Amino acid sequence: MSPFVVMRKRIAFLFLCATIFFGILVIRLGYVQLSQGADLRKKADDSHFRGVPVAPKRGNIEDRQGNVLAMSVSSETVYAIPAEVRQSGRAKEMAQTLAPLLGKSASEIEQHITKRTALEYIQKQIKPEVAAQIRALALPGIGTTEDSQRYYPFATLASHIIGFAGIDNQGLEGIELTRESELKGIAGSILQEFGANGIPLPQAEHQYLAPKQGNTVRLTIDKNIQLFAERELQKLMSGQGINMNGQVPKSASILAMDPSTGEILALASAPTFDPNRYQESDPSTRRNIAIQNGYEPGSTFKIITLAAALEEKKIKLQEHYFDKGSYTVLGKNVRCWKAGGHGDQTYMQVAENSCNPGFIEMGQRLGMDKFYKYLRDFGFGQKTGIEMSGEALGILANKKKATALDLATMSIGQTNNVTPIQLLTAVSAVANGGTLMKPQLVKEIVGPSGRVITPFEKNEIRRVISEDTSKLEREVLESVVTNGTGRRSFLPGYRVAGKTGTAQKVANGGYIQGEYVASFVAFAPADNPKLAMLAVIDGTPFYGGVVAAPVLQTVMLDSLRYLGIKPDAQAPLTPGKPMPGLEFPPIKKAATVPSVLGLPISEAQKVLTQAGFTGMTEGQGETVLDQIPHGDTQVEAGSNILLYLGADASAPTLAHWWEEGDEDIAAIYSLTGRVPIEISPLGQ
Incomplete structure (x- = not known):
């Protein structure tokens, strides 16, 4: 084969390889550009854009008539960009300047603003006038952003239902917790372009993504x-x-x-x-006993x-x-x-x-x-x-x-x-x-x-x-x-x-x-x-x-x-005539039951009568072995006291149950299986 032919074959082979290579490259570039372009752009933006989150306002909690029971009020948060603070070389000076404004120690603030993080919150929910003072200082790497905090205008009203939200505006108890997804909203952000050294670029691009407010939860409560x-x-x-x-x-x-x-x-x-000051409350008061x-x-x-x-x-x-x-x-x-x-x-x-x-x-x-x-x-x-x-x-x-x-x-x-x-x-x-x-x-x-x-x-x-x-x-x-x-x-x-x-x-x-x-x-x-x-x-x-x-x-x-429910013309204006034996005595004041344990029945009856009570007996014997209610118990004056009689002190310990309102009965149970007993209602 002539050298010329060999040369032509080699050139054709090289051209084919180059064509395949460039074809693969074009396909790959097309795939990257069309399929992965958005993701790659986002990664690039993330590497040089830094966002300061803007908290959304939580949705209101209202009663069935639209009265606001929980709302969010505007506040501000102080943040730091530690890379910029370190670059300025003024960390200690800035910490000492911010300390009296934020009510924190300078060392604590310095620790925050020099952390190895992209963004660090120094203090949340500060007063607007304090935020204005901090902005006026124009400290490098220190800024403020919009925030909100939860406020309960009726204080304790319906607090066990509403619950409360924490300092990060997250629901912690009650409806604030169970309806967190509807109430919390979607956070926005302020984006600024930074260089590789963490310093904002001059004439840098800024973007503002507005937060989306949470939904209102309207309760059935009136x-x-x-x-x-x-x-x-x-x-x-x-x-x-x-x-x-x-x-x-x-x-x-x-x-x-x-x-x-x-x-x-x-x-x-x-x-x-009060959910406005839930941190100060005893946890037992927050228990929803109903x-x-x-x-x-x-x-x-x-x-x-x-x-x-x-x-x-x-x-x-x-x-x-x-x-x-x-x-x-x-x-x-x-x-x-x-x-x-x-x-x-x-x-x-x-x-x-x-x-x-x-x-x-x-x-x-x-x-x-x-x-x-x-x-x-x-x-x-x-x-x-x-x-x-x-x-x-x-x-x-x-x-x-x-x-x-x-x-x-x-x-x-x-x-x-x-x-x-x-x-x-x-x-x-x-x-x-x-x-x-x-x-x-x-x-x-x-x-x-x-x-x-x-x-x-x-x-x-x-x-x-x-x-x-x-x-x-x-x-x-x-x-x-x-x-x-x-x-x-x-x-x-x-x-x-x-x-x-x-x-x-x-x-x-x-x-x-x-x-x-x-x-x-x-x-x-x-x-x-x-x-x-x-x-x-x-x-x-x-x-x-x-x-x-x-x-x-x-x-x-x-x-x-x-509710506008008017009285019924057919409804009685006074209660009907009581059933025989159900006449109501007037409510009497509390009186303390004397203890008559161990006394002879005659003496026990005398003590109870002098205290204004009536003694009723159960069992055989001349000595009081137990009594219901027990001594030093407060009941209505004039109540009946049940006395258990016997010849020795071996009677079992008793428990009792008072039933049915004014006609509440006392069902007394012996822990050894003695009969449940009911006595006449107190006050009769």
Whole structure:
């Protein structure tokens, strides 16, 4: 082959290789330019553009009427660009200049402004005048940027619901936490071009990316109803509560709900705190007891027992039940609070009288399976799903281990542990026609433009009882208020349905002497409920009808008037004639029970009489072995004191339970299995 041909082949091969190389290069450049260009440009910008974040304003939190409960107000943040500070060589001088303005030590500030970071915050949320002074100094590498801080204009109002936001404007508790994604907004930034040495370039390009404000969260809470509730709680916590005689409860809560939709209109707890200064508050005051605390509901739970018995047609309201004064279960007697019992009565009167043996009979007719079915259907032993962190489940007795005696005590509101929100939700199902609703705190989400982004939707969980059963029980509970044991909650001209309850507090496996959880639940108007309310007062020496009913009566009356619900011309203006044996004595002042332990019965009776009490005896013997209430306990003056008699001091320790408001009974349990006993109500 000639040299010329060889040369031509070599040239052609080299040309082909060059063509392939340049082809690959063009393809690669095209791919980089078209596919990766945006990302590479961003990386390049990031390497020489530095952004100072501009915090967005959190969205407002409002009540259902648009009243602002939480808002963001403008403030400023001081920042440093450490590379520029170091380049200036004036770090110490700048630290000493800034120290008196920011209220920090010069060494602390110097440590911040010389850190090996691209951007360092020196202090957040400073006053505008301080920010202006710092800008006027024109210190190299030191600047200010727009910021905001959270402000709660009504201070403690609804603080357990709203929660609070931290110094970085992040939600920490309450709605501020659960709705963080809607409230926080999107941060903006101020971008400036820097050289490789970290110094701003002369005539550098600046970019401003505006922050996007957060959305407004509009609650179902009504500010005025919340105010009514918190006003009464404040009276209680200051010792000015009705019939409290200066006693201050440990805690209390009042809840209000629209039973037809599940909207929470008020959720007030005491003690409370100011979210503007949450750091100064005791963590215990921030506990949302209406959601996170459980208690034994006492007679308010009889509403559920009655609903189940009516729905399953285990009783008829005109059917007669004879109360002989006690109910025997597994060889144990549960005595009626009325000496000798109520005798012959209809089941309507059983409800009016809050007759424990009658309600125990309802539970026994239902049986264990049906009773637990309704416990679950009404939502007990499970979370309601309300939008609050830390909601408690409540505690139900283990069905597999429960006995007929457990069924008896559960039927009258003992043994099981419920939360206030669970009980109000369950009673609202009875009031609204039989449907269990999910309790809700957020009515709608509104964008910065004012457009509703997420509207309210009521959430029906399940039907629990029929509309006929609901209507029937509403009539029964209205009769309880008009003619029965709930008459201290009577509102002239309004049809109110309700039930009182009192539970002795449990601690360390036993009951605390002289301390009760007094409660009252009610809804109105009874024939078409618009408002369901529950008051729970923890740590009171008195009972549901004495303490909780008047508190709720005041809040409900103010709320009904505020909502524009006019009195019913057909509603009674005075309570009906009391059932025989249910006449109300006047409320008496607190009196201290003397201890008569170890005294002969004759001497013990004399001591009690001189102190203004009446002694009742149980057992055989001449010596007082135990007494309920115990010595030094404060109760209403003129109360009955139960004395246990015997010949020695080997009687077991007893615990007791006070039930049913003014007619609150004392069900006393021996820890060795002695019979549960009920004595007449205090003050009678």
